[in-house]
Amino acid sequence: MRLHLRLLICNLLLMASLGQVANAETLLRWKFTEGETLEVTVDQHTVTATTGAGKPTGIDITMQLRMAWTIGAVAEDGSARMTQQFERFAVTMKSGTAEAIEYDSDSESKPSGSAANIAAAVSPVIGAEFAVTMTNRGAIRDVKLSDAASEAFNSVESPALKQLFSAEGISRLLSQAAVEFPEAEVATNSEWATTLVTPSALGTLKQDRTYTLTTPEDINGKTLERINLSGRLVIEAGEQAPSKSTLIDQELTGTMLFDAEAGRLVSSQSTQKLTTERPFREFRIKVQTTAETKTSIKSR
Numbered sequence: 001m002r003l004h005l006r007l008l009i010c011n012l013l014l015m016a017s018l019g020q021v022a023n024a025e026t027l028l029r030w031k032f033t034e035g036e037t038l039e040v041t042v043d044q045h046t047v048t049a050t051t052g053a054g055k056p057t058g059i060d061i062t063m064q065l066r067m068a069w070t071i072g073a074v075a076e077d078g079s080a081r082m083t084q085q086f087e088r089f090a091v092t093m094k095s096g097t098a099e100a101i102e103y104d105s106d107s108e109s110k111p112s113g114s115a116a117n118i119a120a121a122v123s124p125v126i127g128a129e130f131a132v133t134m135t136n137r138g139a140i141r142d143v144k145l146s147d148a149a150s151e152a153f154n155s156v157e158s159p160a161l162k163q164l165f166s167a168e169g170i171s172r173l174l175s176q177a178a179v180e181f182p183e184a185e186v187a188t189n190s191e192w193a194t195t196l197v198t199p200s201a202l203g204t205l206k207q208d209r210t211y212t213l214t215t216p217e218d219i220n221g222k223t224l225e226r227i228n229l230s231g232r233l234v235i236e237a238g239e240q241a242p243s244k245s246t247l248i249d250q251e252l253t254g255t256m257l258f259d260a261e262a263g264r265l266v267s268s269q270s271t272q273k274l275t276t277e278r279p280f281r282e283f284r285i286k287v288q289t290t291a292e293t294k295t296s297i298k299s300r
Helices: 002-022 114-125 147-154 159-164 167-177
Strands: 037-051 057-074 080-094 101-104 129-134 140-145 191-200 203-213 217-219 222-236 246-259 264-280 283-299
Touching: 080 114, 101 114, 114 147, 129 147, 129 167, 140 147, 140 167, 203 246, 222 264
Parallel strands: none
Antiparallel strands: 037 057, 037 283, 057 080, 080 101, 080 129, 129 140, 191 203, 203 222, 217 222, 222 246, 246 264, 264 283
16 A cells, blocks of 8 residues: 555656646846857758749759857847858859859859859958847847948849848848747747748748747757747738749748757758749749758857
8 A cells, every 4th residue: 555655656746747847937048248259150052943834944052151240248138239240151053964153252262254253242241240239039139230341232233142231131141040039938838939021032021930949958968948940931922023923832840959058049950942833924833942041159
């Protein structure tokens, strides 16, 4: 009888402890230290396949963008003013049997052909500084370009790159790397949501993202908070979408690892799949795009 009673008590204690783990709450906050420098690297691999008229075509793009964040003044509310700059931009583009186009701002070799055009567009912004204010919840509140950065960014001729190398483009890029956390503590398996709005050739992309805090992971002796990502995309017609492309399928999944003790995002990875369709004469042109993005942040 006593043995059974002990087992019952043990089981009740075990259930209580499991309940505490399942309902544990975590305050997700960035912790900034004045003078610290963080290295942020974004790698993206995008594959696009087009079918519907003539021979199917495809393009494969691998891109890397590296930035440095130098933390300046840290306010009482935990927000920080930081100086950021682009340090490296590298891209490789492949299409069919054509020779690949490669450019790396770190390379000492002089680019030629199409790579020279990329260099002309990108090289002015490498090293240009801009100031960013970020709250301890990861929200980007302000992006200000220095005079040199404004001049460099304005000299970019490519519409796509000009969109990236702008105060708005930088803010959107940082918002993807620094997800805004909830104001209150987050319980394990609970969710919160954000919305990102991005202009594109398809129109205005409105993406509702849902984040779920799951069970922490032990990686290299450190306990990291794991955050799963899912999302839904809506395309709103605009002046930049005269072809009236229709979104017929989409999927967004991903994960993030956050070091709550250090107060810093460690890494994130996401996969965005899109299938769009548009009319062209008597054809229906279908474009399938898969973009895999990986971001890592480390202290220097």
